[in-house]
Amino acid sequence: MKLREYLHHQITIGSWPDGKLTGMNVLLIWVILAAVVVGVISTEPEILDRYRQEILWAEIAFGVFFLAEYLARIYAAPEMPGEGSDWVKRWRFIRSPIGLVDLAVVIVSLAPFxxxxAAALRLLRLLRVFALAKLGHFSAAMREILGALRERSYDLLVCAALAFSLLLVGASGLYWLEGHLQPDNFGSIPRALWWAVITLTTVGYGDAYPITTAGKLIGSLVAVGGVLLVALPTGIFAAAFSDAMQRRREAVAKALAEIEEIG
Amino acid sequence: MKLREYLHHQITIGSWPDGKLTGMNVLLIWVILAAVVVGVISTEPEILDRYRQEILWAEIAFGVFFLAEYLARIYAAPEMPGEGSDWVKRWRFIRSPIGLVDLAVVIVSLAPFxxxxAAALRLLRLLRVFALAKLGHFSAAMREILGALRERSYDLLVCAALAFSLLLVGASGLYWLEGHLQPDNFGSIPRALWWAVITLTTVGYGDAYPITTAGKLIGSLVAVGGVLLVALPTGIFAAAFSDAMQRRREAVAKALAEIEEIG
Amino acid sequence: MKLREYLHHQITIGSWPDGKLTGMNVLLIWVILAAVVVGVISTEPEILDRYRQEILWAEIAFGVFFLAEYLARIYAAPEMPGEGSDWVKRWRFIRSPIGLVDLAVVIVSLAPFxxxxAAALRLLRLLRVFALAKLGHFSAAMREILGALRERSYDLLVCAALAFSLLLVGASGLYWLEGHLQPDNFGSIPRALWWAVITLTTVGYGDAYPITTAGKLIGSLVAVGGVLLVALPTGIFAAAFSDAMQRRREAVAKALAEIEEIG
Amino acid sequence: MKLREYLHHQITIGSWPDGKLTGMNVLLIWVILAAVVVGVISTEPEILDRYRQEILWAEIAFGVFFLAEYLARIYAAPEMPGEGSDWVKRWRFIRSPIGLVDLAVVIVSLAPFxxxxAAALRLLRLLRVFALAKLGHFSAAMREILGALRERSYDLLVCAALAFSLLLVGASGLYWLEGHLQPDNFGSIPRALWWAVITLTTVGYGDAYPITTAGKLIGSLVAVGGVLLVALPTGIFAAAFSDAMQRRREAVAKALAEIEEIG
Incomplete structure (x- = not known):
């Protein structure tokens, strides 16, 4: 097998018949996670002060690794299925969404050097956390889920409309009833909407809550409505998710059956 | 096609064979949403002070638009299916729930001028947010959902009875145990009910909570009961919702099949 | 029809072939709800001070009504199906659970006079709220649900064991890590259990929460575990509930079919 | 029946044909629960001071009981199915996970004497709570559930990835927007992650929450995302759980059928 073909098989998921993760894939996933973890903890001043040198070396290592991976992907792109000359295929990879993500991660990883x-550095350090988006190379399952959800987008839209109406009724009610009593929390509908969202999702921080009897009645309505509204997307998601997984299993089973037939 | 027929097709959803939203429909939805958003943010004093003139012009524009739409709906009402002379059908639209909503939105939108x-103005401004109710013109799906829920109203009633009993037991318990310790929160059953609702729905603001061991035991009971009770409507809603969507899809498929047969 | 037979038909649900609520049933439900509401609001000192006389009259009325209903039930008890002389059947009703509830409600309603x-009065007033238990006369549906849940009691026990283990691990962890930092909240495992229950049920009052990094890791574990554990009873309840309702519908359909056959 | 065989049947669950709990099993479960409860309440200083002597005696009793049970299990181990001499089977039990748990419980129960x-004693007292792990002897059902969840591990991994991404986006956003305003809560991404976890799981303690408009928008996104993300594992768990229970029932039914055939 040629180097280019080997690289393609190693880097791209699902290019081997069985669709299993290759050794290179597993390495890549661990490096991405490590880069994200280092990015996250390097924002903690105490840790940054103590391990500044180690973090710097790790960042250089991750940047070089991602650059090498990016160049390997461009080099191996002609192995991808489809029409076109080598350079047409390479350009197609470069301008694809995941190709742009790869490029952005390389830039963000190496730019600090x-x-x-200082301000630009801080932003770059923050953006490095989004190396997580590189996991999109392994997003076949997520694409299936999103596809299943898109089929139910009409149902989810109705849920969203109901939730939005309830939010608006609750926020308007508390603005009217307690806007003059708690101007910081309910002095306008946009301010009251924060309370309504936090109540409808049953988070309930306790930074804002009604204090009058009428306000508490509306608050109870929103809280109970929240419990009922949570039930709607749960049903839709559960069904859509179960559909997507069913289809995936059938597709895998069919592919395995075909391989057995051939092999 | 006559103007009246054209208007009717443009304004009413589902009058074209495929039931798709017309250009006018889409425009109407965006204007309604814009009117609601302007209504919401115009309650924020800071924004109102800065953009008073722009908000005023927007309100006039929305009012005139809704007036024109209302008149067009009255004019085109005779195109609706059913028996009766032109004016009988117009009157039927005017006194229908959605016709009254349309009229109310026109009045509320234009009255401030x-x-x-001042107090009446403030109320009118608040009511303008309920232009959202005009989305009821597109409520076919919501009607199906409500219909499906009505079929399960007996089940939901049992849930509500269980929830209400648990609320009452919890509130009575804490009134008895901590009414003298925290009179503001638990000094009477109605006061303790606010705590019970906020705990049962798992919102948990933290403005009221038990402080004695016995009270915490009852609080744990209500919290655990809340988690279990949330499961009941979730099951009912999920099933009802899935039923309604199934029926809608079958109806659409049947209608499409009929169209194909004819066309 | 004799008075006794008429009374029995009016008072007992489901004695008419169709099992519909009779006029007397509907009246009884409303009186029970009214008695509970009066019981609840009469614990509010402000309302009690202002409407003391009206509440007193309402309490007398409810007490007399419940006494009359109790006597009518005893009088009509011989109409109930089953073997035995009139007085055997009456005694069977009196010592049945719902008969004892009826008696208790009569005593609690009339004793204050x-x-x-004072202390005994306060307790009696509180107990009056439990007139709600009289709704047990209409509990056929609830019995079906409880029966369905009992069939799944093994599954629910496993859930409870998992939840209890997670509670204990979380509470022990925070007792170990923060017991010396926040003795009031985590100074012993029983104290830490209150925090664990309120976190696992995702209520989250905010009266107790971890403040160290290790404590927050355990807190995150309990919170995420709570979300996952909520999913288990939801699935079990949803299935059990849907089963119970299915059976009820089939039983009603079968009963209706039999009536049609006979009638 | 020999003593060893009798002991094996009494101690091991499922060794009788019907798999019912034996008298010894029931006793063991109650002793384990009692030991855990004593372990839990003995961490409460007030209770420990008052009942120090009683707790000490209870601890000795539990320790002796668990020692006797451990020795009986070793003695009866040769009765377990499988190849090997008596001592090979005994050694197999001793080094099995549940055997090590049994040994650890004996050591932890008796070591304090x-x-x-003092510090070692406190840790030993805490560890005694984990006598709960001995319930693993009765974990057949839990093994089935975990097996069912393992089959869906791919789906749960996708959920975890989505949840982790949302956590990271939310925490990064608030670190960027409010890190300088609330350094204690959002001064680094690890600090902001605590807020993100508590919001995404809808616990919402209220110890940390956004205060700027942009921060509240991101907070709303995380809260709504939390509600939607809770729906995914709910669907997966519900299906997996229902599968596991279905299989268990079928296995029990099959076993009973076989017994009937034989007997």
Missing amino acids: FIAN | FIAN | FIAN | FIAN
């Missing part, structure tokens, strides 16, 4: 501006 | 009383 | 002790 | 170091 060429830039001195 | 003829009224000077 | 014969007792002067 | 041989150790005087």
Whole structure:
């Protein structure tokens, strides 16, 4: 097998018949997770002060690794199925969404070594957390789920409309009833909407809550409505999810059956 | 096609064979949403002070638009299916629930320009948010859902009875145990009910909570009961919702099959 | 029809072939709900002070009504199906659970007019709220649901064991980690259990929460475990509930079919 | 029946044809629960001070009981199915996970009577709560559930990835927007993650919440995302749980049928 073909098989998921993760895939996933974890903990001042040197070396290592991976993907792109010359296929990969994500991660990972501006550095460090988006290379399952949800988008829209109406009724009611009593929390409908969202989702921080009897009645309505409204997407999601997984299993079973027939 | 027929087709959803939203429908939905958003943010004093003139112009524009739409609906009402002369059908639309909503939105949208009383103005501004109710013109799906829920109203009633009993037991218990310790929160059963609702729905603001061991035991009971009780409507809603959507899809499929047969 | 037979038909649900609520049933339900509402609001000192006389008259009326209903039930008990002489059947009703509830409600409703002790009065007033238990006369559906849940009691026991283990692990962990930092909240496992229950049920009052990094990790574990554990009874309840309702519908359909055959 | 065989039947669940709990099993479950409860309440200083002597005696009794049970299990181990001499089977039990748990419980229960170091004692007392792990002897059902969940591990992994991404986006957003306003809560991404977990699971303690408009928008996104994400594992768990229970029932029915055929 040629190097290019080997690289393609190693880097791309599902290019082997069985669709299993290759050794390179597993390595890539661990490096992405490590880069995200280092990105996350490097925002903690105490840790940054203590391990500044180690974090810097890790960042250089991750940046070089992602650059090498990006170049390997461009080099191996002609192995992807489809029409077109080598360079047409490479350009197709570069301008694809996941190709742009890969490029962005390389830039964000290596830029800090060429830039001195403090604010820009802080933003770059934050953006490094989004190396997580590189996991999109393994997103076949997520695409299936999103596809299943899209089929139910009409149902989810009705849920969203009901939730939005309840939010608006609750927020308007508390604005009217307690706007003059608690101006910070309910002094306008946009302010009251924060309370309504936090109540409808049953989070309930307790930074804002009604204090009058009428306000508490509306608050109870929103809280009970929240419990009932949670039930709607639960039903839709559960069915859509179960559908998507069923289809995936059938597709895998069919593919395995075909391989057995051939092999 | 005559103007009246054209207007009817443009304004009413589902009058074209495929039941798709017409261009006018889409425009109407966006205007309604814009009117609601302007209504919501115009209650925020800071925004109102800064953009008073722009908000005023937007309100006039929305009022005139809704007036024109209302008149067009009255004019085109004779195109609706059913028996009766043109004016009988018009009157039927005017006194229908959605016709009254349309009229109310027109009045609420335009009244501020003829009224000077501040308190009345504030109420009118608040009511403008309920232009959202005009979305009822597109409520076919919601009617199906409500119909499906009505079929299960007996089950939901049992849930409500269980929830109400648990609320009452919890509130009575804490009134008895901590009414003298925290009179503001548990000094009477109605006061303790606010705590019970906020706990049973798992919102948990933290403005009221038991402080004695016995009270915490009852609080745990209500919290655990809340989790279990949430499961009941979830099951009912999920099934009812899935039923309604199934029926809608079958009806659409049947209608499409009939169209194909004819066309 | 004899008076006794008429009374029996009026008072007992389901004695008419169709099992519909009779006029007397509907009246009884409304009186029970009214008695509970009066019982609840009469615990509010402000309302009690203002409407003391009206509440007193309402309590007398409810007491007399429940006494009359109790006597009518005893009088009509011989009409109930089963073997035995009139007085055997009456005694069977009196010592049945719902008969004892009826008696208790009568005693609790009328006792305040014969007792002067303040503490005893307060307790009696509180107990009056439990007139709600009289709704047990209409509990056929609830019995079906409880029966369905009992069939799944093994599954629910496993859930309870999982939940209890997670509670204990979380509470022990925070007792170990933060017992010396927040002795009031985590100074012993029983104290930490209150926090664990309120977190696992996702209520989250905010009266107790971890403040150290290790404690927050355990808190996150309990919170995520709570979300996952909520899913288990939801699935069990939803299935059990749907089963019970299915059976009820089939039983009603079968009964109707038999009536049609006969009639 | 020999003593060893009798002991094996009494101690091991499911060794009788019907798999019912034996008298010894029921006793063991109650002793385990009692030991856990004593372990839990003995961490409460007030109770420990008052009942120090009683708790000490109870601890000795539990320790001796668990020691006797452990020795009986070793003695009866040769009765377990499988190849090997008596001592091979005994060693197999001793080094099995549940055998090590049994040994650990015996050591933790009896060690306090041989150790005087205060810190070690406190840890031993805490560990005694984990006698609960001995319930693993009765974990057939839990093994089935875990097996069913393992089959869906791919689906749960996708959920976890979605939840983790949302956590990271929310925490990064608030770190960027409010890190300088509330350094204690959002001064680094790890700190902001605590807020994100408590919001996504809809616990909402209220110890940390956004205060700017942009921060509240991101907070609303995380709260709504939490509600939607809760729906995914609910669907998966419900289906997996229902599968596991279905299989268990079928296995029990099949076993009963076989017994009937034989007997």
